[in-house]
Amino acid sequence: MAQSRRGCGCALAALVLALIVIGIFIIPFALKWWREKPPQPSGDELRVHVLNVGQGDSILIISPAGKTVLVDAGNPGGGRLVQAAMQRAGVDAIDLLVATHAHADHIGGADEVINGITVRRVLDSGVPNATRNYEDFLSAIQNKGIEYTIAEPNQNFDIGGGARITVLAPIKPLFTASQLRSGGNEPNANSVVVRLDYGSFSMLLTGDAEAQTEDRMINGGANILAKILKVGHHGSRYATSEDFLRRGKFEAAIISDGQDNRYGHPSQEVLDRLRAANIKVYRTDLQGEITVTTRGQSYEIKPEREARGDLFAGRTPQKDDSARSGFVQYGDFGPPPRASRNRNNNTNAARGR
Numbered sequence: 459m460a461q462s463r464r465g466c467g468c469a470l471a472a473l474v475l476a477l478i479v480i481g482i483f484i485i486p487f488a489l490k491w492w493r494e495k496p497p498q499p500s501g502d503e504l505r506v507h508v509l510n511v512g513q514g515d516s517i518l519i520i521s522p523a524g525k526t527v528l529v530d531a532g533n534p535g536g537g538r539l540v541q542a543a544m545q546r547a548g549v550d551a552i553d554l555l556v557a558t559h560a561h562a563d564h565i566g567g568a569d570e571v572i573n574g575i576t577v578r579r580v581l582d583s584g585v586p587n588a589t590r591n592y593e594d595f596l597s598a599i600q601n602k603g604i605e606y607t608i609a610e611p612n613q614n615f616d617i618g619g620g621a622r623i624t625v626l627a628p629i630k631p632l633f634t635a636s637q638l639r640s641g642g643n644e645p646n647a648n649s650v651v652v653r654l655d656y657g658s659f660s661m662l663l664t665g666d667a668e669a670q671t672e673d674r675m676i677n678g679g680a681n682i683l684a685k686i687l688k689v690g691h692h693g694s695r696y697a698t699s700e701d702f703l704r705r706g707k708f709e710a711a712i713i714s715d716g717q718d719n720r721y722g723h724p725s726q727e728v729l730d731r732l733r734a735a736n737i738k739v740y741r742t743d744l745q746g747e748i749t750v751t752t753r754g755q756s757y758e759i760k761p762e763r764e765a766r767g768d769l770f771a772g773r774t775p776q777k778d779d780s781a782r783s784g785f786v787q788y789g790d791f792g793p794p795p796r797a798s799r800n801r802n803n804n805t806n807a808a809r810g811r
């Protein structure tokens with residue numbers, strides 16, 4: 459009898475131990491799932507407008523509850539393009555302005571947006587860039603007294619109606635110049651990467667992050683699985699790795715780039731990788747503004763116009779003149795010399811993209 463009771467006690471102890479071990483392994487996963495689980499979609503329409511701002515990025519998101527998120531604001535002078543898009547979309551304020559990084563083709567128009575309309579909150583990578591554009595951006599935030607947040611992984615922004623923005627990068631410690639590929643730079647590598655979730659719809663917006671950042675997100679267990687990818691760094695060959703595409707399982711990819719860019723964006727290599735992964739491609743340089751609509755399940759992507767050219771034909775980079783004096787680094791290399799451009803070009807075109 460005593461022996462059987464002892465046996466019982468041992469079995470109970472083994473069971474408790476097993477439960478503790480299972481708990482230790484399962485609870486973190488359960489918590490992660492709970493944290494990442496999107497809220498219930500309201501069923502109203504969410505819209506994403508990948509604006510046609512030339513060689514740059516600006517993406518306007520309107521939540522099912524009418525809240526707005528602007529991810530980047532294009533080049534200097536691009537503020538008016540953003541404002542016009544907002545008017546067309548029937549919104550007059552930005553609830554969250556995400557500045558993916560401090561290059562002029564992303565935050566160049568941000569001070570105009572901040573000074574011209576109501577912006578309630580700014581999310582920034584916090585990686586400085588010693589340019590007038592970035593200073594103007596910071597001054598505008600300060601002058602208007604706008605809430606300023608530095609992006610960190612797992613920050614969530616509830617944008618209403620069951621839609622949510624989650625920060626995936628930059629991941630600390632931030633990339634330093636010595637860790638980057640030759641020609642890479644810290645603002646790009648430490649871009650703010652966010653995902654947009656609404657029901658079973660999801661979209662990944664990667665700023666100008668390249669493969670090293672993609673790898674870091676994958677290794678850190680970030681949830682990069684999404685229906686749509688806003689392609690990193692305008693389709694640069696240093697971004698959008700095969701591994702990233704395989705793990706993200708994207709169905710569609712949107713490239714924001716300009717017709718006359720000298721960087722060779724998008725690169726043939728990236729377009730080939732997208733084609734090999736069976737991903738549908740959209741491009742602002744050939745199709746104008748790209749609009750995505752969804753009610754939380756299926757989604758529709760509508761370009762502004764028929765493609766003016768082959769969507770899978772890459773561009774050829776022009777001569778890298780980054781060694782010349784007076785060069786301003788925005789990413790790869792600077793704007794075309796004025797002489798090679800149309801004589802009627804305005805100063806914005808000459809200031810860089």
Ligand SMILES: [Zn+2]
Binds near residue numbers: 561563666789
């Ligand atoms: Zn860029």
